[in-house]
Amino acid sequence: MQKPRVRASSYVTRSGPAGVELLVFAYPTRPEAGHHVPGGGVDPGERPDDGAVREAIEETGISGALVHRGLVGTDLDHYGNGNPFIALYFHLETDEPRDAWTHTVIGDPAAWDTGLPVTCRFVPLTEAGPLLRTSWLDQSRYLHHLAVEDVSRAG
Numbered sequence: 001m002q003k004p005r006v007r008a009s010s011y012v013t014r015s016g017p018a019g020v021e022l023l024v025f026a027y028p029t030r031p032e033a034g035h036h037v038p039g040g041g042v043d044p045g046e047r048p049d050d051g052a053v054r055e056a057i058e059e060t061g062i063s064g065a066l067v068h069r070g071l072v073g074t075d076l077d078h079y080g081n082g083n084p085f086i087a088l089y090f091h092l093e094t095d096e097p098r099d100a101w102t103h104t105v106i107g108d109p110a111a112w113d114t115g116l117p118v119t120c121r122f123v124p125l126t127e128a129g130p131l132l133r134t135s136w137l138d139q140s141r142y143l144h145h146l147a148v149e150d151v152s153r154a155g
Contacts, residue, residue, distance in 0.1 A: 004076065004084035008052035009039025009139065010092045011072065011146055012062065014122060020146070021122035023094070024131055025060055025103075028119055034134030038062075039087070040111070052090040059113075060120045061103035064096030073142035080136070089142045096122075 012023035024035045038059040042051035053066050069091040078084050100121035105113045123131065125143065132140035 002083060004086045006042040006048060006051075007039055007085050007087045008042050008048045008055060008090065009037055009087060010052045010056045010066075010090050011037055011143065012056055012060075012066070012092045012094050012096075013125065013146060014064070014094050014096060016122060016124070018124055020125040022125050022128040022143070023056075023060060023062065023096070023120060023122055024128060025118040025120040027113065027116055029116060034136070035131040036135050037132065037139050039089075039139075040107070048088050049090055052088070052092065055107075056092065058107040059103075059105055059118065061101070062094060062096050062120075063098075064094040067093045069093055072145040075141075077137070087137070089139075091146055 014021050022037070024037060026035050027033045038056040039052070040055045040059065042048050046054070049068055056062055056066060071088060072091050073089040075087040076084065077087065100119070103118050103120055105116050105118055107114055125146065129140040129143055132138065132143070
């Protein structure tokens, strides 16, 4: 039996004019890939919560502070090739001032998305679920666990 790869993903939230907003991104050159929250593999010896922050920065170029608000969910699943993974979902708060931007993914040179442009934007939390069900991994499943009262302190 193959040992599962550990993945760390982040629900990055902030307070916006209409309430809680969530950071999502998409690949303009690969629209079939859908929308995502930042996430990827945890490096050997790296703490998963640190991996979540690293992935958020590598995949979105977020420049605001990132504050941990806790673990909100876990999954055991398989990639399309059958290899197992454990996904850990963290809640991070930010004071990122930008509403939308373009970033070029950095990180592991062997990763399929390194060097690809992504469009990043904050969307109202109430609109995030349908967007996050468009990718290969439904990343909407833990949105209801976000501590909305904590988000009000991010602004």
